[in-house]
Amino acid sequence: MPIFRNARFEVSIAKSGALPPPEGAEIAFAGRSNAGKSSAINTLADHTRLAFVSKTPGRTQLINFFRLDCGAVLVDLPGYGYAKVPENIRRQWQGLLEHYLRKRENLIGLVLIMDSRHPLTPLDRQMIDWFVPGGRPIHVLLTKCDKLSRNEAAATLASVRREVAALGPQISVQLFSSLKKIGMEEVEHKVAGWLGLPSDDLPAIPTPAQLRAAGK
Ligand SMILES: Nc1nc2c(ncn2[C@@H]2O[C@H](COP(=O)(O)OP(=O)(O)OP(=O)(O)O)[C@@H](O)[C@H]2O)c(=O)[nH]1
Numbered sequence: 226m227p228i229f230r231n232a233r234f235e236v237s238i239a240k241s242g243a244l245p246p247p248e249g250a251e252i253a254f255a256g257r258s259n260a261g262k263s264s265a266i267n268t269l270a271d272h273t274r275l276a277f278v279s280k281t282p283g284r285t286q287l288i289n290f291f292r293l294d295c296g297a298v299l300v301d302l303p304g305y306g307y308a309k310v311p312e313n314i315r316r317q318w319q320g321l322l323e324h325y326l327r328k329r330e331n332l333i334g335l336v337l338i339m340d341s342r343h344p345l346t347p348l349d350r351q352m353i354d355w356f357v358p359g360g361r362p363i364h365v366l367l368t369k370c371d372k373l374s375r376n377e378a379a380a381t382l383a384s385v386r387r388e389v390a391a392l393g394p395q396i397s398v399q400l401f402s403s404l405k406k407i408g409m410e411e412v413e414h415k416v417a418g419w420l421g422l423p424s425d426d427l428p429a430i431p432t433p434a435q436l437r438a439a440g441k
Pocket residue numbers: 256257258259260261262263264265277278279280281282283284285303304305368369370371372401402403404405
């Protein structure tokens with residue numbers, strides 16, 4: 226069962242004081258503005274307009290909560306690092322992110338979206354630093370991997386894996402593309418594991434040979 230399918234919008238909030246009561250395990254999606262976070266959520270949810278996708282960076286300015294069929298919650302955090310946002314607003318968003326990542330008791334894991342062409346920016350490292358002390362896992366999606374050659378993608382994956390190994394013990398990394406739907410099963414398996422859902426119900430992760438045969 227693809228766990229993100231049928232995600233239903235529940236609520237949006239703009240201030241940490243207004244967080245909804247913690248009901249069900251939360252899986253947060255975070256990423257630099259324009260990294261492809263909304264596209265990844267829409268692709269995983271199999272819903273073209275669940276999360277807003279735009280060509281103008283910095284559009285997701287709220288924390289959006291989506292309920293999954295299994296009862297868990299997908300949390301879409303505001304994109305960070307967009308240069309044209311005024312400093313005071315940027316500080317306010319970062320405060321909201323820090324509060325949520327450090328303090329949210331039912332937050333069990335973080336999916337961190339990075340553009341595979343610009344991984345591990347200083348703010349990505351900041352998110353990792355805020356989250357790692359809680360001991361909960363982080364799964365990095367190196368998205369837009371359709372824009373890299375096969376060799377570039379493999380080299381990026383290896384170097385990001387090497388770098389995050391030094392930042393915390395619970396950080397995993399994979400390639401992803403919303404455009405080509407690459408890497409969906411891998412992230413579904415990972416998050417199902419966090420939620421303690423049986424991964425027998427999930428489709429098997431295709432082997433590299435199967436992916437090549439499918440032209441991906
Ligand atoms: N080629 C390619 N383009 C992508 C992919 N994912 C997203 N994009 C493009 O990248 C741009 C930003 O995508 P969004 O999903 O809106 O990014 P976001 O991280 O949600 O951005 P903000 O909400 O603005 O912070 C859009 O033009 C998308 O079409 C992908 O896997 N491959």
